[in-house]
Amino acid sequence: ILLCPPGHPFAQKREISLHMLDQQPFILREAGSGTRSLFEETLRSHNIAIRQQWVCSSPAAILQAVENGLGLTVISRRLAQEKMDQGRVCGVAFENHCLQRDFSLVYHRDKYLTPQLLDFFSRCEEV
Known part of the structure; x- marks a missing residue:
């Protein structure tokens, strides 16, 4: 999701x-x-160019920077949901575009699947 500070x-x-x-x-x-x-x-x-203001590997720091008006970001909705719920950042959708990532769960075909591991797989699918 695109995030911006409330005053943007x-x-x-x-x-x-x-x-x-x-x-x-x-x-x-x-x-x-x-x-x-x-x-x-x-x-x-x-053909859209943005200005790279800052690069950071910490999602928490990125969210704080957006909250403080230092720029916009695109980040996982899950990472931003709490700050959005608190009104500290605003989430904005894109017209006619959905930025969605797919994830795969990979394991060795000969792996013994314990009940705990199967439970983990099930929880991953829910997410």
């Missing part, structure tokens, strides 16, 4: 077009982050 013009909108991000300052995850890669590929495919 995007905070009053439910959705924005990707083109509205052009030249906006962003606080990004480190290179190699799956969320960052997905976001950058989406922007590249629409």
Whole structure:
């Protein structure tokens, strides 16, 4: 989800077009982050350039920076939900675009599947 501080013009909108991000300052995850890669590929495919304000590997620091008005970010909704619920940051959707990542659970085919491991698999699927 796109996050902005409550005072940002995007905070009053439910959705924005990707083109509205052009030249906006962003606080990004480190290179190699799956969320960052997905976001950058989406922007590249629409010829949109953002300003990289800061790069950080800590989701907590990124959320704090957005809360303090240092820039925008795209981050997992799960990581941002608490701050959004508190009104400290605002989540904004993209018109006609959904940034969704898929995850795979991989294990050796000969692995003995204990009841605990099967329970873990089930919980992963729920998430």
